[in-house]
Amino acid sequence: xxxxxxxxxxxxxxxxxxxxxxxxxxxxxxxxxxxxxxxxxxxxxxxxxxxxxxxxxxxxxxxxxxxxxxxxxxxxxxxxxxxxxxxxxxxxxxxxxxxxxxxxxxxxxxxxxxxxxxxxxxxxxxxxxxxxxxxxxxxxxxxxxxxxxxxxxxxxxxxxxxxxxxxxxxxxxxxxxxxxxxxxxxxxxxxxxxxxxxxxxxxxxxxxxxxxxxxxxxxxxxxxxx
Numbered sequence: 001x002x003x004x005x006x007x008x009x010x011x012x013x014x015x016x017x018x019x020x021x022x023x024x025x026x027x028x029x030x031x032x033x034x035x036x037x038x039x040x041x042x043x044x045x046x047x048x049x050x051x052x053x054x055x056x057x058x059x060x061x062x063x064x065x066x067x068x069x070x071x072x073x074x075x076x077x078x079x080x081x082x083x084x085x086x087x088x089x090x091x092x093x094x095x096x097x098x099x100x101x102x103x104x105x106x107x108x109x110x111x112x113x114x115x116x117x118x119x120x121x122x123x124x125x126x127x128x129x130x131x132x133x134x135x136x137x138x139x140x141x142x143x144x145x146x147x148x149x150x151x152x153x154x155x156x157x158x159x160x161x162x163x164x165x166x167x168x169x170x171x172x173x174x175x176x177x178x179x180x181x182x183x184x185x186x187x188x189x190x191x192x193x194x195x196x197x198x199x200x201x202x203x204x205x206x207x208x209x210x211x212x213x214x215x216x217x218x219x220x221x222x223x224x225x226x
Contacts, residue, residue: 003031003042007049016053024050025060032068044072044083051090066091066098070105074113078122081114085125089132096136103133108144115151123155124165131168134175141179149176150188156196163205170200170211177218190225 006024009015024046031043050056069091072084088107092099111126118126130148134140152169155161161169176182186193197219200212219225 003028003039003046006046007042010046010049010052013053016050016056021050021053022056022059025056025063029063029065029068032065032072040072041077041080041083044069044080044087048083048087048090051087057090060091061098066101067105070102070107070110073107073110078119082122082125085111085122085129089125089129092129092132096138099133099136099139103139103142103144108133108147112147112151115155120158120160120162120165123158124162124168127152127155127165127168127172130172131175134172137179140175141181145176146182146185149173149182149186153188153193153196156200163203163208166200166203166208167205167211170208170215174211174215174218177215183218183222193219194225 006028010021015021028043028047028050032040032047034040051060066088069084069088073081073088075081088102092102107129111129115123115126130152134145134148139145152173156166156169177186194216197212197216200208201216203209203212
């Protein structure tokens with residue numbers, strides 16, 4: 001109940017920015033480390049909302065919370081997983097060392113395990129986390145990032161995948177496949193890679209059209225895909 005109250009209070013930017021809000025960090029982390037089911041979920045959602053304040057994101061850097069959140073990205077509680085991923089997105093944005101910590105902790109493998117059976121909204125959150133991670137060239141050209149490509153192409157085929165999810169997934173693929181070495185190791189057949197992208201050229205979203213075009217141009221530059 002206390003965590004749920006924090007979640008409501010942290011919806012107010014003045015409360016999030018108040019010094020007393022920082023005092024909630026340690027108790028929330030303790031709650032997230034507990035085995036109390038719904039309480040853990042409430043704790044993560046409150047923590048995630050607190051991270052809407054940039055100063056709180058900096059304050060949280062002193063705590064070893066990345067491994068904890070990555071560990072929560074597993075199992076069947078999709079609400080808890082989504083809250084953990086949203087918190088990781090806020091922690092990693094524009095912070096390469098923290099992104100590298102996430103990859104080292106196994107976030108890519110954890111997410112890839114979930115993708116085949118995850119609901120559409122969770123797939124969108126995973127795609128956005130992948131986008132944030134692969135904005136770092138150190139990650140986008142790594143072997144860990146290469147594992148993302150084929151599963152993301154499969155997710156793009158889902159009929160109920162949101163425009164936001166499509167945008168995140170396509171940008172992630174561009175981030176990875178604009179690196180020549182990633183294209184060389186791509187195991188998809190031309191039909192598996194090219195055909196799904198053609199539909200995005202007629203998307204109602206212009207940014208999605210542009211990303212689809214950019215991705216196609218990277219693929220078609222390879223003899224294998226022509």
